[in-house]
Amino acid sequence: MESKFDHDEDQAFRRKSRRPQSIKAVCSQTQYPDSCYSSITSRDKSNTTDPEEIFKLSLLVAFDSLITLSSYPDKLISETNKTNDISALKVCGTVLDDAADNLNDSISLVDVQPGVNMLSLAKIDDLRTWLSASLTNQETCLDTLEEMESRFLEQMKSQMQNSTEYTSNSLAIITKMSKILRTLDIPLHRKLLGEMKSEFPKWVGAGTRRLLQDRPAPNVTVAKDGSGDVMTINDAMTMVPRKSEERFVIYIKEGEYFENVVLDKSFWNVMVYGDGMNKTVVSASLNKIDGVPTFNTSTFGVSGKGFIAMDMGFRNTAGGIKEQAVALRSSSDFSVFYRCSFDGFQDTLYPHSKRQFYRDCNITGTVDFIFGNSAVVLQNCNIMPRQPLPNQFITITAQGKKDINENTGISIQKCYITPLDNLTAPTYLGRPWKNYSTTVIMQSSIGGFLHPLGWAEWDRGVEPPSSIFYAEYQNTGPGSVVDQRVNWPGYKPKLTSAQAAKFNVRSFIDGSTWLPQTDVTFDST
Numbered sequence: 001m002e003s004k005f006d007h008d009e010d011q012a013f014r015r016k017s018r019r020p021q022s023i024k025a026v027c028s029q030t031q032y033p034d035s036c037y038s039s040i041t042s043r044d045k046s047n048t049t050d051p052e053e054i055f056k057l058s059l060l061v062a063f064d065s066l067i068t069l070s071s072y073p074d075k076l077i078s079e080t081n082k083t084n085d086i087s088a089l090k091v092c093g094t095v096l097d098d099a100a101d102n103l104n105d106s107i108s109l110v111d112v113q114p115g116v117n118m119l120s121l122a123k124i125d126d127l128r129t130w131l132s133a134s135l136t137n138q139e140t141c142l143d144t145l146e147e148m149e150s151r152f153l154e155q156m157k158s159q160m161q162n163s164t165e166y167t168s169n170s171l172a173i174i175t176k177m178s179k180i181l182r183t184l185d186i187p188l189h190r191k192l193l194g195e196m197k198s199e200f201p202k203w204v205g206a207g208t209r210r211l212l213q214d215r216p217a218p219n220v221t222v223a224k225d226g227s228g229d230v231m232t233i234n235d236a237m238t239m240v241p242r243k244s245e246e247r248f249v250i251y252i253k254e255g256e257y258f259e260n261v262v263l264d265k266s267f268w269n270v271m272v273y274g275d276g277m278n279k280t281v282v283s284a285s286l287n288k289i290d291g292v293p294t295f296n297t298s299t300f301g302v303s304g305k306g307f308i309a310m311d312m313g314f315r316n317t318a319g320g321i322k323e324q325a326v327a328l329r330s331s332s333d334f335s336v337f338y339r340c341s342f343d344g345f346q347d348t349l350y351p352h353s354k355r356q357f358y359r360d361c362n363i364t365g366t367v368d369f370i371f372g373n374s375a376v377v378l379q380n381c382n383i384m385p386r387q388p389l390p391n392q393f394i395t396i397t398a399q400g401k402k403d404i405n406e407n408t409g410i411s412i413q414k415c416y417i418t419p420l421d422n423l424t425a426p427t428y429l430g431r432p433w434k435n436y437s438t439t440v441i442m443q444s445s446i447g448g449f450l451h452p453l454g455w456a457e458w459d460r461g462v463e464p465p466s467s468i469f470y471a472e473y474q475n476t477g478p479g480s481v482v483d484q485r486v487n488w489p490g491y492k493p494k495l496t497s498a499q500a501a502k503f504n505v506r507s508f509i510d511g512s513t514w515l516p517q518t519d520v521t522f523d524s525t
């Protein structure tokens with residue numbers, strides 16, 4: 001007769017023997033299964049076979065690797081006196097710190113009490129967004145070192161190998177797990193793309209809609225003429241409480257404000273509104289040619305969650321000759337830009353990471369003037385390419401998805417793509433910046449100025465990898481004819497309504513859950 005001790009010992013042995021198979025099964029879904037398996041098994045002290053617990057361990061592994069890496073940029077700064085090295089490494093310090101925060105937020109989200117469901121569909125969307133942002137931040141460090149021709153590029157790349165692989169592993173695990181969990185859920189009814197309902201994503205809620213419609217009483221008023229509380233936007237920002245769950249509203253009166261404004265990740269739920277996109281304008285001229293990394297050239301940069309801008313203009317006046325010069329950069333999750341203008345030349349609008357929505361905006365530029373690796377929908381916007389420098393061609397978008405499991409891309413829906421001026425340069429809808437670049441133009445009006453090929457290679461004459469996803473759907477206007485488009489394997493001249501629906505507000509940026517809180521109008525389908 002088997003004793004209870006023998007039974008318990010046998011059960012423990014069975015759990016221990018199943019453990020490697022469970023971890024291997026989970027890690028087989030990743031792009032780096034070897035590093036996934038070795039890192040998780042070395043961390044696991046509980047002999048768990050639960051896929052959700054294995055996922056949590058993968059997050060801890062990735063977080064630890066980023067924390068170890070966090071002081072490395074400062075170490076390298078102490079070893080050089082070259083300006084380009086120092087400026088690039090400072091960007092690395094910022095974005096790697098943000099990447100670690102993205103992991104920490106992910107860990108906090110799944111750190112629940114026993115017996116409570118760790119993962120829900122809403123949590124999965126958040127986790128994929130934050131893990132994608134962590135990868136984007138790490139990639140931004142390397143992009144910046146390369147851009148500034150820093151001698152530390154290969155050294156940093158080697159040091160970051162573990163953190164990027166481990167973060168990618170976590171993203172792959174939650175992406176595959178979401179597919180499993182979604183199959184257990186009752187499918188949600190989705191209307192066809194062409195049907196109209198509300199005009200803004202659901203996370204723009206009733207409270208925020210009232211803010212946008214009624215021009216709320218501000219906490220602070222900015223006025224150049226001294227008629228407000230302060231005379232500069234940066235002075236107003238010193239009054240914003242950090243990490244506040246309450247909305248803080250700043251009204252900026254008519255005028256051109258010559259300043260660079262940066263709201264770091266501690267600025268939560270800030271709203272700025274002006275007297276109109278051509279009346280209240282923030283203007284500056286930082287640029288790549290003068291030695292500033294692209295990430296830091298933004299006239300206005302925001303990272304804290306829940307940022308809203310309305311009736312504002314953002315301008316970089318450096319001009320095309322100064323190359324990369326950003327008017328606005330956003331890394332703000334659930335950020336909304338309503339009736340705003342973004343005026344520049346190369347790299348005008350930088351939706352860097354996380355979930356973003358732009359409605360009724362004007363965007364002008366020349367080369368890659370809408371670029372980044374967020375999940376972004378631009379809806380009912382005027383996209384206006386302008387005449388570039390001699391011998392330049394124009395690319396409207398440059399999307400930066402590098403990992404197959406990132407939930408990122410650019411979706412341009414119901415917009416108007418027309419020239420700003422007398423445009424004679426060859427003009428393309430975009431070019432793929434990274435191996436999994438994702439861009440969809442749908443239900444938009446495209447003028448006849450567009451080059452018949454529609455899209456351009458990143459490196460002229462080099463066909464992009466088949467892993468990109470570039471597509472057009474139900475566009476109109478003389479530039480929408482796809483008969484002479486590129487024949488890349490990754491380009492889709494036509495989509496089904498179901499395929500296109502993956503890039504609408506409801507599906508792509510989960511807008512139905514957060515846009516309603518902002519009170520901004522949106523088309524959910």
